[in-house]
Amino acid sequence: MNAAARPDPTVREPPRLSVSTDGYVRLTPTAFHAVRLLHLFSELDPDAAAVAVSPAGASAATLVGFTEWASETLPALSLGWNWRLAAGNSPARYERDGEVRSNIMFIDANGRDYGAVGTDALLREAIAALDWQRAVTDYISNRYA
């Protein structure tokens, strides 16, 4: 998998994909890593405002929101997750917060589903390797400046 901002010249041809009748796009983790993801949009979540409290009792507002990414494949792979930006950190850094929401179901070489939990675990790893923070920073800065 490759962030849109940093195309990888070693990327392979995207896999042939289809939507199952249950709405999932099934593919192997290997096939997933050949897919390029693009940032669709990110938003603040005003209903989930959070306050971080330090052990000493000081508090700092934490910006929270979500981000949406998708592939250019047909059908598209879709991923979204929540993020938080803690003001107390220096420099401030976006961090993924919680599960990954997607239409992806990973399958093994025999076509067996990984299941929701197994798929989520692999998607979390993939996101950790994706340079998504820069895209979110730019988008949020422009949208809410």
Next chain:
Amino acid sequence: MRVISGAPSGLPDGFFGRVAHYRHQVFVEQLGWQLSAQDGVESDQFDRPDTVYVAIEDHEGQIAGCARLLPTTRPYLLAEVFPELLNGLSPPSDPAVWELSRFAAMDFNQPAATPLAQFSTSATALLMREAMACAARCGAERLITVSPVGIERLIRRLGIQAHRAGPPMRIGGHAIFACWIEVQGSTHG
């Protein structure tokens, strides 16, 4: 809270009008959706005699949430208006698949509620469970819904099995998406 559900012929007199007014308050006035509305009432071509409604009343008898269920074997919102949200999948036409739409649980008795607070926690949980139970009684095994993207976080927070059908799209300035919700296994307990 009191739950009321059924097709229009089985609802109390004037109840649909109150639900349509509540929908106008939520979707048109608060969320700014461009919907068919007149005289403070929101309804469309999918509000039919066979449409099933689920609504909750608060302790003062005010509507505090509503949802609409449509069989996919007849015209429904996703298939007719937003098929692109299905990511290339043909819109389902299956008696075991029902559409959930116009879902909202905004509590107008909460003065601090923001326009995006479409889903107040306790009312949302109750309404979602009741909508799923009602759908199950209608024969649904799965629901497909067209909703703002925020509902996906909420549904999964409630422990309900659900996953998106494809990427969200901005339509009329609002990010919406289609979401599959498993009814079987989620309606007990």
